[in-house]
Amino acid sequence: MDKFWGYINPDGTVGTRNHLLILSSTIYSNGLAERVARSVYGAIPIIHPLGRAQTKSDIRFTFKTLVGTAKNPNIGGVVILDHFIEEGNTAEEIAEEVSKTGKPVEIINIRDSGGTLESTTKAIRAAMEIARKITLRRREEVPISKLLFGLNCGTSDTTSGLSSNPALGHCSDLIIAKGGRSILAELTELMGAEDWLASRAVNQGVADKIWKTIADFEQRILDTGEDIRGTNPTGDNIEGGLTTIEEKSLGAAKKSGTAPMQGVVDWAETPPNTPGVYLMATPGHGAESITGIAAGGSQLLVFSTGGGHTISHPIMPTIKVTGNPFSAGYMRDTMDLDVSDILEADLTIEEAGEMILKEVIEVASGKITKSEFLLEHNTGFAIHRIGMST
Amino acid sequence: MKKALLLVEKDNVAVVLDDVLKGETIEISGFGVKCILNSLDNIGLAHKVAFKDISKGNSVIKYGEVIGIAKASIKVGSHVHIHNIQSTRIGGN
Structure with a gap:
């Protein structure tokens, strides 16, 4: 593969x-x-x-x-x-x-x-x-090192941090080991996981930039007069078993695996060619986040969703993975992949990561996602704004 | 017997995969570790059970990382939740 x-x-x-x-x-x-x-x-x-x-x-x-x-x-x-x-x-x-x-x-x-x-x-x-x-163009076989792919999560629940996120992280590690690149984004979801991400940075400059990028975004939110940190984790998160913002953010950050953090890029900026994980500065808003990732040149995205999500970028195939057996059932026409056997049976995180990799390669090679088949062109494009209208 | 998942080898908490009642036995598995302990509390699905004793002020470790500090001493088999964990990032929980 x-x-x-x-x-x-x-x-x-x-x-x-x-x-x-x-x-x-x-x-x-x-x-x-x-x-x-x-x-x-x-x-x-x-x-x-x-x-x-x-x-x-x-x-x-x-x-x-x-x-x-x-x-x-x-x-x-x-x-x-x-x-x-x-x-x-x-x-x-x-x-x-x-x-x-x-x-x-x-x-x-x-x-x-x-x-x-x-x-x-x-x-x-x-x-x-x-x-x-x-339409004269034909597909050719290329090494997986040519792949730049996005990591995102949304409508997360307790199963996300336990199963689909770490499995996606393993898939990212496998692709990076073969010379590929992945993009981690959603800065709001990473508050509390800075230490862990910075510890994976390839050098001190990248580590400092990870801290600064997340802190700057947090400050932008505080400048609006709202402190979202106090409401995170949310009441349903806590009922679901989460305790601190660190725990919630680490569960989200697990989708970036363990590979080196190679750099930090701005919204819609294309990462350099060196293999590794790149942090992109986007908000936690799912459609905005994947819009920034696609505009940065990502050819495919894996979206981890415990609760089941309809999101799909118009031109970047969006593979939706759930680790929640109920979501796999009631959102069966929307979920592309079900890894709930991590919690329901004996599927290991590593095996689930390989399942995601197989789906990534198939979809990258032309297999259409369920959302593509259903022509869902308008559930995943939203441009982030930094100012007001004039 | 109820099941719990150890996510990373060095974690001192595990995640229970079912609602657990006080006094029930829990089998903890993951990373070649298999052990059985008695639950000291009622613990809801996907909540955490202490897999090791954690002294007051020491780190609670999940995903191999510090998710907070123990606000009180936590014994093996206890429910680990907002009543006994404090964020190191922001106060108030």
Whole structure:
């Protein structure tokens, strides 16, 4: 299990998918994006409520996210839609960055095209040209060292820290041992686990950065006048058997395994090529977290969920794993993998980690997740905001 | 007999996999360790049982890491929960 079948891109990255992306740059082109994607073969729309009337720092955040998403190795080609001009986040500016990857990119501006119907025709024609190019591409066998994958958890319960998170951690260790990389995120879930993460850092600089990144995020929350630390663990966490914030956070952090912490990256930033775990600065909000991870170039994500979760990123296959036998039952059409035998029978954490690895390789090679099959394109894309609307 | 899981070898608490009543026996397993102890308390599913004696002020270890400090002496077989653990990060629990 050290290879997968992927699409080799002009820039050397490898896609686990070859998507035709219809990217809306602003809320006001969402309608067009949805109409175009609905009308043509195999297109994925990405829509969001931002891109207009944001502070400069926030518009840069939106821009970085949209560029990173379109540059993701899983994208074969892109049609970028715009309704007018929003300096700092125009379709032209996004396209300029994305075209550096060598993939086909087209721009459609609603106003310049003569309105909604004319822009629909133009966008569909552009999508057709790109689709006929990129559908010629074929998967090739590549080493698993080409994999950058995301680790996330949500709707967690007691079983998460005991089974699915440590099993995912073991899977991450196996992939990193073969030269791959993983991204740990969700800073709010790591308060109390800094010591353990920093002890795995490859050098003091990375250790300091882990402490600082988590502390800065905590301070940002405190600056809003709210102290979430006092409510963590929550009442249901405590009833479920958790006691301190350290215990809760360590259970969450276990999904990063034991491999070295190689570095810390910003939201939507691509980690360097050295194998290991990278901490990305994202909030605990599941959809925001996986949006940052995908915009950083992750080709696949494993989502550990005791309670069962519907989340799925539009262009980054999202494998959902549960260790809770009840969730595996009542969310059977949503969970991709059930590792509840860790608690129910004699499945070891290591064996469960190998089960996750097998699923990762199969999905990376083209097997579709349940959410992909159900066309759940809008349960996992949310751009984090740092400022207010203007 | 009820079951409990030892997550990391050096942990001094284990996680019970069923509701346990005071006086019931618990089989602790994980990492080649297999031992049986008597429960001194009622312990809910997924809560922790002390696998070793923990003196007041000493670390409570789960996942191989410190999850808090013992607020009181904890005997083997006791329920380990918010009444006898204190966070080292924030007070109040």
